[in-house]
Amino acid sequence: MTTLKVDSRGTSCPGPITDLIRAYRESSNGDVIELLATDPGVKADTKAWCERTKNELLNITEENDVYKVEIRIVSKRTR
Amino acid sequence: MNDIAIVGGGAGGLILASKLAKEMGDELRNGRISITIFDGSQNHEFQPGYLGVAFRGSRPSRMQRSLTQLIYPGVKLVHENCSVIDIENRYVITEKSVNRYNFDTIVVATGCLTDPGQIPGLSEANHDFHTNASKSAELYERMSRVKSGKIVVGIAGLPYKCPPSPNEGAFMADEFFAKRKMREKVEITFVTPYLRAYPAEPISEVITPMYEDRNIDIVTGFNLDYVDPQKKEILSLEGDSLEYDELILVPPHRTVDVVKKSDFVDKYGWVITDKRDMHIKDYDYAFSIGDNTNIPISKAGVEAHLQAITVASNIIEDYKGGTDKYLFTGRMQCSMETGYHQATFVVGTYERPVEKKFPSTINYVEKKFMERIYWSSLKGGYEWLFRMHFGDDYIQKISQIKPPRQISRPETQK
Numbered sequence: 001m002t003t004l005k006v007d008s009r010g011t012s013c014p015g016p017i018t019d020l021i022r023a024y025r026e027s028s029n030g031d032v033i034e035l036l037a038t039d040p041g042v043k044a045d046t047k048a049w050c051e052r053t054k055n056e057l058l059n060i061t062e063e064n065d066v067y068k069v070e071i072r073i074v075s076k077r078t079r
Numbered sequence: 080m081n082d083i084a085i086v087g088g089g090a091g092g093l094i095l096a097s098k099l100a101k102e103m104g105d106e107l108r109n110g111r112i113s114i115t116i117f118d119g120s121q122n123h124e125f126q127p128g129y130l131g132v133a134f135r136g137s138r139p140s141r142m143q144r145s146l147t148q149l150i151y152p153g154v155k156l157v158h159e160n161c162s163v164i165d166i167e168n169r170y171v172i173t174e175k176s177v178n179r180y181n182f183d184t185i186v187v188a189t190g191c192l193t194d195p196g197q198i199p200g201l202s203e204a205n206h207d208f209h210t211n212a213s214k215s216a217e218l219y220e221r222m223s224r225v226k227s228g229k230i231v232v233g234i235a236g237l238p239y240k241c242p243p244s245p246n247e248g249a250f251m252a253d254e255f256f257a258k259r260k261m262r263e264k265v266e267i268t269f270v271t272p273y274l275r276a277y278p279a280e281p282i283s284e285v286i287t288p289m290y291e292d293r294n295i296d297i298v299t300g301f302n303l304d305y306v307d308p309q310k311k312e313i314l315s316l317e318g319d320s321l322e323y324d325e326l327i328l329v330p331p332h333r334t335v336d337v338v339k340k341s342d343f344v345d346k347y348g349w350v351i352t353d354k355r356d357m358h359i360k361d362y363d364y365a366f367s368i369g370d371n372t373n374i375p376i377s378k379a380g381v382e383a384h385l386q387a388i389t390v391a392s393n394i395i396e397d398y399k400g401g402t403d404k405y406l407f408t409g410r411m412q413c414s415m416e417t418g419y420h421q422a423t424f425v426v427g428t429y430e431r432p433v434e435k436k437f438p439s440t441i442n443y444v445e446k447k448f449m450e451r452i453y454w455s456s457l458k459g460g461y462e463w464l465f466r467m468h469f470g471d472d473y474i475q476k477i478s479q480i481k482p483p484r485q486i487s488r489p490e491t492q493k
């Protein structure tokens with residue numbers, strides 16, 4: 001299991017979700033993607049993204065206007 | 080002497096060279112500066128025109144001009160691609176030579192390429208309108224042979240250039256079949272890894288009802304894993320599948336090899352660029368503009384244009400000993416043709432989120448006008464119009480206070 005750190009601070013929609021999608025492609029089931037973003041839209045977007053792709057939203061925290069979203073990748077089909 | 084090297088004579092590189100040559104004509108003539116573009120391609124292509132080639136059968140040659148014709152007088156063209164860009168030691172090497180070309184200032188403007196190889200099966204099964212004009216013409220040929228079936232249009236992977244172009248593909252495919260009076264014989268589906276029809280919500284709100292009206296299905300959150308050309312199926316990372324008869328996806332893009340293998344790129348191979356003054360990493364003499372940068376903004380010609388103006392303005396200011404500094408505002412303006420002579424624009428800056436703009440014929444006319452002046456704009460033509468059109472977003476000027484001049488007084492006054 002790896003933690004993939006993605007820094008999208010300073011980018012606005014669709015920056016964080018674009019970065020998340022790119023990191024998702026590189027991830028494996030069990031990995032955690034840790035996404036940092038300053039765009040408040042990241043909360044709703046990552047929630048909807050996890051629902052759509054059936055991955056697990058572990059946590060969203062906010063500190064000094066920086067959102068930290070942690071997502072566990074669980075839905076990737078094994079080929 | 081200040082030798083300025085521009086690697087890549089595409090939209091960004093040409094506009095930059097033209098502005099420098101126009102405004103530093105005396106220095107250029109006196110040999111105090113040199114401006115050299117390195118680019119091995121014979122022709123420059125007007126990429127937005129690929130849509131017309133793919134969906135309306137425009138001739139590919141209409142989208143091309145010989146590169147030599149687009150070089151501003153006084154600018155040198157080394158008609159070869161670079162195989163080495165060494166920023167630290169200030170030289171480039173071209174593919175067919177062993178000589179080093181030294182520079183004082185460098186601008187990297189090599190654009191980006193489609194990279195279907197990232198997704199198994201995509202190269203074999205897909206026909207796109209992003210690679211070049213002749214591939215777009217192949218797509219038109221295929222479209223013209225379709226009698227019925229499932230057309231899947233959309234996004235195969237990120238990043239890609241011109242964010243609205245996959246949507247344009249869907250709308251123009253609809254128009255293509257409607258005009259041939261066979262729309263009811265084809266199903267059109269738009270697939271995207273994003274959660275809505277367009278990544279930015281205001282534009283998505285505008286176009287989603289249009290998808291409904293035109294009977295184009297949207298499949299969101301579809302992260303393409305691979306294509307099975309035998310079964311004619313695309314499969315997502317989560318295991319969802321979708322059948323197709325014609326596959327028209329925008330492939331993920333990458334930078335060119337010379338950039339990708341360099342030491343000034345991020346982990347995905349995009350040039351590490353300051354989003355405001357466009358300098359590369361910590362270098363104050365190296366800049367990157369256009370599609371090859373890693374800045375979080377759409378990869379489009381308008382951005383390449385305004386970044387070129389920013390960098391050229393700073394080079395000129397520096398050379399002339401001025402203290403003003405110019406910054407890129409993040410202005411984007413991507414046109415989205417929605418078919419039937421209508422278009423909208425995706426407009427925003429670093430500070431202002433994308434605006435909600437509805438398609439109109441006026442926008443379409445504006446888009447067509449921009450197309451007409453494209454070739455001239457590469458040589459610095461109509462710059463007054465761009466300046467007027469973009470207003471405060473054209474460029475941001477920061478006037479820096481000059482250090483007070485030391486005045487030496489005569490001894491007696493002490």
Ligand SMILES: Cc1cc2nc3c(=O)[nH]c(=O)nc-3n(C[C@H](O)[C@H](O)[C@H](O)COP(=O)(O)OP(=O)(O)OC[C@H]3O[C@@H](n4cnc5c(N)ncnc54)[C@H](O)[C@@H]3O)c2cc1C
Pocket residue numbers: 086087088089090091092117118119120123125126127128129130159160161162188189190191208209210240241244335337368369370371378379380381382383412413414415
């Ligand atoms: C279908 C489609 C529709 C589009 N629609 C729009 C639109 O409506 N509005 C808009 O603003 N933009 C649009 N674009 C995007 C726009 O065309 C590009 O963003 C723009 O051309 C980028 O300019 P650039 O200078 O970064 O790269 P390019 O114009 O691609 O130029 C890169 C240059 O670098 C050269 N090069 C490559 N490798 C080397 C090397 N090793 N050494 C030297 N030179 C090299 C190439 O030969 C090329 O000439 C569209 C693109 C497509 C594909």
